[in-house]
Amino acid sequence: MLRYLPVAAMIACAAPVFAEVPQVVTDIAPLHSITARVMQGAGEPAVLLPPGADPHHYAMRPSEAQLLQDADVVLSVGAGLTPWLEGVTEDLSPDAVEMIWAELPGVTLIEITGAHGEGEAHEHEDAHDAHADDHDDHHDDHADDTHDEETHDEHGHDDHDDEEGHDDHAGHGDHSDDPHVWLNPDNASVVARAIAVQLGEMDAENAALYMQNAEAFAADMDALSAEFEGQLSGATGAHIVTHDAYAYFETRFGQRSVGAVTDSHAAEPGAAHIREIQELVAEHDVACVIVEPAYNPGLLAAVFEGRAYEIVVADPLGAEHEPGAGLYPALLKDLGAALARCTK
Incomplete structure (x- = not known):
């Protein structure tokens, strides 16, 4: 059965050590980008969805199914975004470690509670939060494409905006949180560090490199956030x-x-x-x-x-x-x- 290890479990449990860099597959381009930054200098992840593909409704090609079959780690945003991936991943990658971004401790989620998707932000918690806090303490020791013209008809690849949209979303597994977690740079830092921990457990030779890359990425996210805060002040x-x-x-x-x-x-x-x-x-x-x-x-x-x-x-x-x-x-x-x- 496919294994999902939250951050604390990654730290507490020994993972198999690979002779080579683990083969990592991600679902969407933004998560692939973050993973590529963490793996820089060691290896390259793969991504399932091609540019412009609808992540909510997608039929994999044989080459993409093969990527999952060969994967050691499968990274996804969560069932709220790619509901079709849940069963497929378990069937094609039964021995892979699965990491689900929306389920990681420390990730800020926005609950869909009313019209237009308005809801309160909350932090994902699980039974291993104490370990996750220890992990966070450890890391504390480390250091214009805008257009005015109108174009063509919508394809609607990112939404889940209000009650009606939530009902459609609920049909994918009763998820009540907005799935677009990657658009908060703080969440990106959380997943980068989680990826570094997981890969470091599997590939001890490159563990320091993964963590160094993740911390550098997190620092970049802090700098970008400060830039946006100034921009929007x-x-x-x-x-x-x-x-x-x-x-x-x-x-x-x-x-x-x-x-x-x-x-x-x-x-x-x-x-x-x-x-x-x-x-x-x-x-x-x-x-x-x-x-x-x-x-x-x-x-x-x-x-x-x-x-x-x-x-x-x-x-x-x-x-x-x-x-x-x-x-x-x-x-x-x-x-x-x-x-x-x-x-x-």
């Missing part, structure tokens, strides 16, 4: 989004959207929801909308009803960036620039 402009895919980034930097245009990636919004968003736009004097690369301009025209507005594109998956260690920070910089532009 004093920003008061209200904005909406096409899908509520950006809550982790917005919440981290105090700039939550007032609403999402679509209820769910599975269906067009109904007339009642459009009216609700129109009211929010008028109430908050919204003049900017953050959209994913593919969206429906007709919906935006209906929402704004002749009001002037600006469209700012921000891709939560960073599909336009070169895959690898640089993709994740580039994705965050895109989001920071988009949010700053929409809240100026």
Whole structure:
């Protein structure tokens, strides 16, 4: 049966030592990017989903199934994002170690509790939190892609925005937390360190390198966060989004959207929801909308009803960036620039 080891268990239990660098497979490009940074100088991870693929609904090709069969470690964001991966991973990689980002101790989650995905942030906890705290203490000892023009119809690859969207999401396994955990850079530092611990247990020869890389990555995340805080300081402009895919980034930097245009990636919004968003736009004097690369301009025209507005594109998956260690920070910089532009 496939093994999932939280951080504390990785520390407490001895993992098999590999003669070679473990073969690591990730689900999406942002997680692949973080893993590539941790493994820099030792090896290269693989990624399952190609750029632009819908992580919620994806049919693997034989070559991708082979990656899972050969994997020593399988890294995924969680069932809320890739529900199809749960059974497949267990079938194809029964002996692999599985790490699920959304289930790691120390990860901040945002619960979907109401309209537009609004909810409270909370930290994931498990029975090994005391060990996780010891692990955190150990680590304490270590040291503009925006566009105004309108494009084509939406494909809706990142959402789970409100109650209707949550119902669709719940059908994937009753997960009540927003799955876009990678858009909080603090969560990225948590997973980088967890990856370093796991790989170090399996590959003692490169353990120090993995941890050094993870700590350098975490320092970069702190620096980027400070940059975004300065960028967004004093920003008061209200904005909406096409899908509520950006809550982790917005919440981290105090700039939550007032609403999402679509209820769910599975269906067009109904007339009642459009009216609700129109009211929010008028109430908050919204003049900017953050959209994913593919969206429906007709919906935006209906929402704004002749009001002037600006469209700012921000891709939560960073599909336009070169895959690898640089993709994740580039994705965050895109989001920071988009949010700053929409809240100026």
